[in-house]
Amino acid sequence: MIYLDNSGTTNPHPEVLKSFQEVSTRFFANPSSIHQLGGETEKLLIKSRQQAAKLLSVHEDEIIFTSGGTEGNNTAIKGIALQHQGRGKHIITTEIEHPSVYEACKSLESLGFEVTYLPVNQNGVVSVKDVTEAIRKDTILISIMHVNNEIGSIQPIQEIGQLAKKYPKLFFHVDHVQGLGKVPLTLENSGIDLCSMSGHKIHGLKGTGILYCRRGVKLFPLFHGGEQERMIRSGTENLAGVVSFVKALRLIKEREVNDGDKLRQLHQYLAAELEKIDFVQLNSPANSAPHIVNFSIPGLKPEVMIHTLGKQGTYISTKSACSSKSLDESRIVKACGYSSERAKSALRVSLTYDNTMDEIKIFLKQLKEALSQLKEVME
CATH class of the missing domain: 3.90.1150.10 (Aspartate Aminotransferase, domain 1)
Structure with missing residues (x-):
């Protein structure tokens, strides 16, 4: 084949599968349970968050574990839109985004938001000048992917991040699903406020992922419940999935180098x-x-x-x-x-x-x- x-x-790495099975067997308790088994499970969750943060060079409280890229993108885009709509209802994105970004933005249009879909050149790259000119007083979000999933074009994320820094009232979200482990991206002090990643694109498991959410960024949660994951993603944590994602992240970072x-x-x-x-x-x-x-x-x-x-x-x-x-x-x-x-x-x-x-x-x-x-x- x-x-x-x-x-x-991608085909899951054997070490990723092994970690998932081991954690599912040994640490099956609910991390929110107050008995000893729950406590041990919670410790492993905390450790995994610390390891993920270290691998991405961010703070551990900026890591939100998700089910993958689609959830990460929807949580970021709709979370910003619903939380900050009093500040403005204008969003900027591009014509070549992944369906989970493109359709999320389309859905917000039905709720009264206005979305600017920027064009790209023949190389599939958006112009920083076009991004600059699209920013308005009521712009609350820019969402632009790092690497296009169909043609592989790389967007000028660093320049857009520096631009976004000049507008403290708007947020910058990056879909990093295709770039992770192949095209380096710095998150710390980059102007990026939110960044989506997925496990099954890096030899991890389907149903695993991370949303980087910079300190101080407030999102309206799509899931309400037990207030897990900084109250942004309620629901019993998929600990085996979390551990397997961090394992995949470590392995792909090594192979990238x-x-x-x-x-x-x-x-x-x-x-x-x-x-x-x-x-x-x-x-x-x-x-x-x-x-x-x-x-x-x-x-x-x-x-x-x-x-x-x-x-x-x-x-x-x-x-x-x-x-x-x-x-x-x-x-x-x-x-x-x-x-x-x-x-x-x-x-x-x-x-x-x-x-x-x-x-x-x-x-x-x-x-x-x-x-x-x-x-x-x-x-």
């Missing part, structure tokens, strides 16, 4: 070889994240290629996994200014540190053979 859909989800060059080499080779193939058009910019390559084969439905490769045990995808079953055009590719035909035929290869050069070469060979067989359909 050659698995090249790592932006959809040790194997980053290898991943970039795979990415460069793959992109260069795809450009040589007839009918193939690259959609990812040259300086994109090192794990995502998006390309189109105009005239060919993407599901045809996905199923053809899948029969040979090679797995790629189209669009975001959260919208891939909707086989219309890619909103992201279209936003970059490409034609509808190109946007309808977009395919995504997403790598991880476990992929090898041999796998990439086999995939390219299979792709060329499939194109040769499907050529009649395309002409």
Whole structure:
């Protein structure tokens, strides 16, 4: 099997699975229970929060454990909007956000909020100038992703963070789900107030994640109940999931340092070889994240290629996994200014540190053979 859909989800690391099983077996008590077992479980939760904070170089009270990117994004966006709507009801985002950001913003429009969806250039990058000009007196939130999940474009988060610092009445949220462990991002003193991360994109487990919430930032909670997680995310803590996430975070941070060059080499080779193939058009910019390559084969439905490769045990995808079953055009590719035909035929290869050069070469060979067989359909 050659698995090249790592932006959809990753294969859980054996150590992550082991930690989940051990904690589920030994520390099954409720951390809020006052008996000894509950106390031991609470200590492990506190320790996990401290470890996560250290790995991210933030304060431990800025870590909120969540079920993943969608919850983190919704908690940040709706939490700010509902808590601070008296200050203003204007939100700034981009046209290429993940559905969990894009649709969250759309839902707020039905509640009377006004959202500015900024365009991107052909490389899928938003202009800092456009962000600056979009800020108004009633702007309360800017939400911009770090790495785009479809084409891998990297946004100028550092510059936008410095810009946001000049406007103390607005908040800056970053969807860091695709960047975590591949493209470094500094949180401390960055101008970033909120940042979403997900476990299953870094060889962790589905249903795990973190929302960084800077000290002093107040959110209206989406869940009300027992006031866990700083009263922002009520509900009995998923301790086994928390521990497994922190384990995955530690492992991916190590690999980012040790194997980053290898991943970039795979990415460069793959992109260069795809450009040589007839009918193939690259959609990812040259300086994109090192794990995502998006390309189109105009005239060919993407599901045809996905199923053809899948029969040979090679797995790629189209669009975001959260919208891939909707086989219309890619909103992201279209936003970059490409034609509808190109946007309808977009395919995504997403790598991880476990992929090898041999796998990439086999995939390219299979792709060329499939194109040769499907050529009649395309002409």
